[in-house]
Amino acid sequence: MTLKLYDLALADQEVRPSPFCWRAKFALLHVGAPFEAVPLRFTDKDNYPHSDHKRLPILVNGDDIICDSANICAYLEKTFDGEPLVRTSGERAAAEFYNAWLGASLFPALAPMLLVHVHAAAHEDDKAYFRQTREKRLGKTLEEAAATPGLRDQTEEALQTLAAPLVRHRFLGGEQANLSDYNVFSVFMWARSIASDELFEAPQAVAAWQERMLDLFDEYGRKVKRVS
Numbered sequence: 001m002t003l004k005l006y007d008l009a010l011a012d013q014e015v016r017p018s019p020f021c022w023r024a025k026f027a028l029l030h031v032g033a034p035f036e037a038v039p040l041r042f043t044d045k046d047n048y049p050h051s052d053h054k055r056l057p058i059l060v061n062g063d064d065i066i067c068d069s070a071n072i073c074a075y076l077e078k079t080f081d082g083e084p085l086v087r088t089s090g091e092r093a094a095a096e097f098y099n100a101w102l103g104a105s106l107f108p109a110l111a112p113m114l115l116v117h118v119h120a121a122a123h124e125d126d127k128a129y130f131r132q133t134r135e136k137r138l139g140k141t142l143e144e145a146a147a148t149p150g151l152r153d154q155t156e157e158a159l160q161t162l163a164a165p166l167v168r169h170r171f172l173g174g175e176q177a178n179l180s181d182y183n184v185f186s187v188f189m190w191a192r193s194i195a196s197d198e199l200f201e202a203p204q205a206v207a208a209w210q211e212r213m214l215d216l217f218d219e220y221g222r223k224v225k226r227v228s
């Protein structure tokens, strides 16, 4: 049976930037589960497949409805015999470390620069909702957040740290991509979907890893539509 992954879409339904949705899509591709990515907009809440959970991704597999990207990864590991997302407890611990690094380092630097681009590319019916919810969270306007001094430098510093393992390893998972790669690269897919390449310059080791990540799964990440 084909699974349905409810995936956040912008004004152009083919542009799907959500980093959490990307984490779920890469996990599905990795375990080899056939899926259809179904677009939903921010304010399309009545069509979200869960009565209470109003964030994406949501995965539907027959009667199973799984909310939250981390739960989706755990569900896929439990349900599918394909390639495991991590092979050892050490790899799992590393994936948890990269998540913590994302939350402490890359995300806070990159998100304020990206949110204004999400708003620009959002559907007209979503724009007011997106601005209101995000500005409440930020405590400032999207434009003020994007203009915070030093965001580019902070992003590039975070990427210097990410370069450390990638100088000697093809992937954060070692020879093959694993959950660590998908968690981190999902944030790059967010940036790639909605913003120009000029927001930051990645160190060479990170840039080369990005290309390897874009090559995976028959170039799934490279082929998807970006805001023009």
Ligand SMILES: N[C@@H](CCC(=O)N[C@@H](CS)C(=O)NCC(=O)O)C(=O)O
Binding pocket: 008, 018, 019, 020, 021, 042, 054, 055, 056, 057, 067, 068, 069, 070, 133
């Ligand atoms: N912890 C959740 C976070 C999901 C999340 O925040 N998704 C955002 C899109 S990136 C969303 O659906 N937002 C809907 C809204 O703001 O109404 C996960 O990992 O799935």
